[in-house]
Structure formats: structure tokens, C-alpha cells
Amino acid sequence: MLYILLMLVAGCMIAMQSPINAALSRTVGVLESSLISFTVGACFLALAVFFFGRGQLSRVAETPPWQWIGGILGAVMVLNTVIAVPRIGALTTVLAMIFGNLVMAAVIDNFGWFGLPVTPFGWRRLAGFALVLAGLLLIFRR
Helix, strand or coil: CHHHHHHHHHHHHHHHHHHHHHHHHHHHCHHHHHHHHHHHHHHHHHHHHHHHCCCCHHHHHHCCHHHHHHHHHHHHHHHHHHHHHHHHCHHHHHHHHHHHHHHHHHHHHHHCHHHCCCCCCCHHHHHHHHHHHHHHHHHHCC
């Protein structure tokens, strides 16, 4: 239950992050606002690692290069939300992002990519996708 609560809070933060970054982009520019967002986030994480980190940051050179792609994916996600929010609104942007997230997560689970256990795709997941997609279409329809 704690992890569900954590992700509900994370979802709220993503909903706030998108319009905040879009507002910043009106002042400094689209790419520039994404850079500022990631720089501030990196500084925050650097402080958290400095004070609370228990891992082995010195072993980063031992990791395979594909594991570094997460930062690029995050940057593209932030950039995409900065572009989309002013045009289609925060709710449509976040719901479309959630739908894309669900589709990719189902593919990852189905094939057990990245070392995750295999969770086959079934009719319940398909029904869930259909409901989320219906919600997206209802919200986006103008």
C-alpha cells in the first residue's frame, strides 16, 4: 500500500510539473526550460545522495551503457510535456502520457524485459487499456 501511495504522490507531482515547466518555457524557451528543470532536479538529487546516499556511485563505470538511457528518456518526457501542455492542456497531456506508459509497461511485463518477471498480457489488461483510452478520447474531444 505504501508503494501505491508513493506513486499517487508521484502522479500528482507529474501533473504539477508539466504546467510549471510550460510556464517556465514561456519565459526562457522550450529547450531551456527543460534544461533548467533537469539541472534543478540533478542538484536536488546530488544533495540527497550526499546526505542520504547508501549506494556505490563509484561503480557507475561498471554499468552497461543502455542503463544510462533513463536520463535521456526523462529529458525527452519533460521536453514533450513542455511542448504539449500549452496546446492540449495538463489533463490531456498527462492522461496521454499515462496511456503510453501503460502500453509500454505491458510490453515490458509481457516479455520480462530489463530483468523483470514475465507477466503475460491478458483480457483484464486489455479492458483496462480500453477504459483509459476511452477516457483519453472523452477528455480530448473538443
